[in-house]
Amino acid sequence: MKVALIVLYFGKLPNYFSLFLKSCEINKDFTWFIFTDDKTEFNYPENVKKIEINFEQCQNLFQQKFDFDIALKTPQKLCDYKCAYGYILQDYIKDYEFWGHCDIDLIFGNLSNFVTKEVLQNYDKLYTLGHLTIYRNDELINKQFMNKINGQSRYKQVFTDDNGCGFDEWIGENINNIFYNTEYRFLDTAIGADLDPYNTSFVLAWYDKQKQKYIRDRVKNNVFEWKNGNLYRFYENEDKNKIIKEEFPYVHFQKRNMNFDKEILNVDDFFVIPNKFIYENKDVKSMLDIAKKLSVINYQYFKVKYKSLKSRLKNKNFNFSNVFK
Incomplete structure (x- = not known):
């Protein structure tokens, strides 16, 4: 079809x-x-x-x-x-x-x-x-x-x-x-894995039809692996003693800059952390540790807000809204 x-x-x-x-x-x-x-x-x-x-x-x-x-x-x-x-x-x-x-x-x-x-x-x-x-x-x-x-x-x-x-x-x-x-x-x-654009960490967000608002996942540290055409999400359980693996059809990097090395086009297995694609290291736990360190300061929030403010001033659009409320 x-x-x-x-x-x-x-x-x-x-x-x-x-x-x-x-x-x-x-x-x-x-x-x-x-x-x-x-x-x-x-x-x-x-x-x-x-x-x-x-x-x-x-x-x-x-x-x-x-x-x-x-x-x-x-x-x-x-x-x-x-x-x-x-x-x-x-x-x-x-x-x-x-x-x-x-x-x-x-x-x-x-x-x-x-x-x-x-x-x-x-x-x-x-x-x-x-x-x-x-x-x-x-x-x-x-x-x-x-x-x-x-x-x-x-x-x-x-x-x-x-x-x-x-x-x-x-x-x-x-x-x-x-x-x-x-x-x-x-x-x-x-x-899909829709990422919260206001969070440096990969935090999933989705629309709750009953509450009529977008909500964020409780898991605050995720990494993804693209392997032979399949996409997987990894995160630690609440007790930090087990790594959970889930498959997704896509991951959405809304309003997020990602560092990209063209060499990654030649491999069939790479990881995705909050600011870049990585193909050298294939260890899930080390990827989660790196991603966690990146989230100490939520620079993504300030980047998105600053860019939004510039756009609003340019277009004289001051109708502010928050989809998470």
Whole structure:
């Protein structure tokens, strides 16, 4: 069952983009379409299709699909349009049974261990967050984002608002709310290792539907290993006498800088700690010890806050929110 994943990214691609591509290459059952204006030469595998497009062309392409003036002044606003990619970019994905969108600040493990044929057969929408969501490629399903919420055309409100509205996930009234009120089969679980962007340590976070907020995992020190296309999380139990191992389909490095050495592209086994990818040392316990030392000062919090403040001052956007409250 063929799945196409769509990415639109404008500006310089992340320094570890080659590693992202390496993790895509392993997943032969999936095809990626990368729309970007970055002309850097990368070794794109056969299942990753690069479409060169600048942001102005993207704006025009999106506007052609709507009979009202849309708000798309910056690439950041594209997040609100993710759930409409299947409608806007149908010509690229028409030969696929499923389509989805994902981010590129992540590394994939073995997606087929999670997005199985059985799962695809049983659901029309898989997952709820912007870094990976998958839809059945059906004309009516691809237009569900147009459905009203509480009698209001929410998508028109979002698509005419210059600010980010979180329409692709859980902020405000969103695409998930829409699918809850349809007959379509909706798998609303979270499967990826989504890292808290405000914590130097790798701390997992996810959305709690009952509490209607994002929550953080109690485990405060994790490392990951990518081995022969599979991705594993390691952490110590509460008594510190056992190391727990779990498999994940991907890890999401949201708002996090990662040190990257190109030599890692030549190995099939590497670790990931909070600030870099490591291929020399293969000992889990030593990786956990290094990661723990890195977390003594939570520099990540100040980096994210400083960058956010600069962006808000530049765009004159002072609508502050905290997704963990």
